[in-house]
Amino acid sequence: MDVRLNAGATGPCAGITVLDFSTVISGPMCTMILGDLGADVIKVEPPRGDATRMMGPPFKGELSAMFAQFNRNKRSIVVDLKNIDGQAIAQRLALQADVVVQNFRPGVGERIGIDYATLAARNPGLVYLAISGFGPSGPYLSYPAYDTVIQGLIGHMPIQGGSQRPALIRSLVADKASALTGAYGILAALLARERGGQGQNIDVAMLDAFAAFILPDALLRETFLPSDEWQSLPDISGVHRTWDTADGHVVIMVVEDGQFHGLCRVLDREDLIADPRYASLVMRFVNGQELFGLLDQELRKWPTATLLERARQFGAPVAPANDVQNFLADPQVQANQTVFEVDDAVAGRIRYLRNPVRLQQTPPSLRRHPPRLGEHTDEVLRGAGYGAADIAALRARAVVA
DSSP, rough: OOOOOOOOSSTTTTEEEEEOOOOOOOHHHHEEEEEEHHHHEEEEEEETTTGGGGSSSEEEEEHHOOOOHOOSEEEEEEBBSHHHHHHHHHHHHHTTOOEEOOOOOOHHHHHTTTTTHEEETTTTOOOOEEEEEESSSSSTTTTTOOOHHHHHHHTHHHHHHHSSOOOOOOOOOOHHHHHHEEEEEHHHHHHHHHHHHEEEEEOOOOOOOOHHHHHHTTTGGGSSSGGGTTTTOOOOOOGGGOOEEEEEEEEEESHHHHHHHHHHHHHHHHGGOOOGGGGGHHHHTHHHHHHHHHHHHHTTTOOOOHHHHHHHHHHHOOOOOOOHHHHHHOOHHHHHHEEEEEEEETEEEEEEEEEOOSSSSSSSOOOOOOOOTTTTTHHHHHHOOOHHHHHHHHHHTBBOO
């Protein structure tokens, strides 16, 4: 990833203008991805700013860590969309935009005059993404939706909790799944526009996006209908667990027979290689309860570092159960530059996660740090054709800030 601040846009979305009305995580992460890929992202914020500006600690000056991780490569303009003059500004900016992204509740866009029908009537090439909790129709249409609400509905929490009470994934994973879904939806619509010349409306429901992301392997027993006869089969989710070692924890995923043989050699239990109960993936799955009990005993005999060294020697897929600090220090993470550091003039040294897409000809880039609230208001308005007197008048009436 090119991390030269203020370098010219080099990504595949260079020349694409994105108007971002979204807040919190799903929309902002989606537009940050487009910004990394070279798009000019204009973040339109209300006078109070995106809510993540206030989510902390930690804070560094005016910048919160939460806002920083989801809003690089953007310009910020403050517009009061409750004011009819503010709505006129948004509509004018949309005339020059390739993409609009919002994550309002259904109906809000129409009330403030920035819905797809209104904007596309004057800009038919517009690609318009609306992210909502439950989509544009249905009984939950008007209900508020956040990451935890979606996680609760999806059906994955009992799997996470195992034999204990249902458990959330302790990450805003439904929001982030929705962001990724929105990003590839926009890229697909831009490609379709290049081929056909028209924009289009895109709806992404967090409910649908997270279900598509998290449930495919959890629905195995529900795949073939009628599903009643499959309910007594072992649950593959039992494989996804941590294992105790003599001094910590590891994770293991053995799929191929050769990997199982390697694990047996790691544990000095080569006698298990010839055991017919574990001769294939299917047999290891059928006899999983017995095998897991045996592995549980054997793994506890070994220090974590020794297990990892032997696993790499014998080709067994074993990894440490790292915390974040161990992840940051991991040699492969450092070799990949998965995390990188750059200086910000106000906040000092900032650590970011790299955009993971490695494009050889048009790599993602870091061109701007996360913007301060309203940092680019005048700049963006001038680009839309507003004169100095117009901007001063709008600022005097608190339409912009």
